[in-house]
Amino acid sequence: MPRSPPGVAACETAPNIALIKYWGIRDPERNLPYNSSISVTLDRLRSRTRVRFRPGLTADEFRLNGVRMGGGPLGDVRRFLDRVRDLSGVTDHAEVRSTNNFQTASGLASSASGFAALAGAATLAAGLDLSPRQLSQLARLGSGSACRSVFGGFVEWRRGTRPDGRDCYARPLFDEHHWPELVDVVAIVANAPTKVVRSASAMQASVRTSAEFARRQRELPARIDALRRALKNRNGPALFALIMEECDSFRRVCETTTPSLNYLTRTSREVLEAVRLENAVRGEAVAGYTHDAGAHVHVFTLRANATRVRARIQAIRGVSATHVLHAGPGPRILRVTRG
Ligand code: PMV
Secondary structure: OOOOOOEEEEEEEOOEEEEEOOOOEEEOOOOEEOOOEEEEEEOOOOEEEEEEEEOOOOOOEEEEOOEEOOHHHHHHHHHHHHHHHHHHOOOOEEEEEEEEOOOOOOOOOHHHHHHHHHHHHHHHHOOOOOOHHHHHHHHHHHOHHHHOOOOOOEEEEEOOOOOOOOOOEEEEEEOOOOOOOEEEEEEEEOOOOOOOOOHHHHHHHHHHHOOHHHHHHHHHHHHHHHHHHHHHOOOHHHHHHHHHHHHHHHHHHHHOOOOOOOOOOHHHHHHHHHHHHHHHHHOOOOEEEEOOOOOOEEEEEEHHHHHHHHHHHHOOOOEEEEEEEOEOOOOEEEEEEEO
16 A cells, blocks of 8 residues: 555545445444445436645544534544544544535435545545555445445445455446446435434344344345346346335335334335336336435336336426436546645
């Protein structure tokens, strides 16, 4: 890990949407998951983070979309910077400025892109030159899903089996040009509640209390293999059926958690129903839904069906907007200046 004096660096990353969900931590200290997960890094949505280590600063500062943050978000950033200081030997505190061009904490995975961007910018500003694998492992410690946003395209986060977590990191499966016909129509649901319980705590409640959790773990290896195959063969109907099965399994675990975790609004449920109906009318899966720990719904379909699917979703009362997204590139380094 070559080092040079600390300075300033900026990095831009994209959120990812999980097709196979990470839900459950087997080692909270190292943030090691129970199961592997697969995601698509998205285009158009972006987090930009600039980190400047400043001698004389008495504490780390964090601004998100121009607003000075305190409490939990600041604590998370400070803990993360401590790890970067440990790795690099830098002792200065840092100024962190982040912007998202999309809603924060709404189920559009701002923590994934946020921590991936912070990992990229903070390590470069600290003079570290990490490999993508090392960066993925570091980002994982900020937020599990962030380890996947270190790559573009279709990404698998392998759970690994080692207790020290050295075999637990994300790796690219296919790049963003692999399947250009695949479209993600995101239904933005009006009045989506802001996340109150962090996903990392919510999933641990599921591990402890949901009777569905163990069953889901047993089903996952076969579903992950099938999903990898569907992506490789660019098989739309197979992919759409699998992501709905997976999303329903994730939701069952959430709903059977005590206290119950309900991320969807009535509008979100109408979007799911519209997709089921469209598939029933067409006689095959022409689209598939998925959602994370939030109310917005991602509807995957093929370009030939995108206009129709989008119009169908946009017509649902309570859907305030739809975004048409695709697989997008990995992180971009915007600026590195040594101190
Ligand atoms: O990375 P976290 O701690 O925000 O958890 C993400 C959990 C899900 O978004 C629901 C699933 C996933 O794999 O991204």
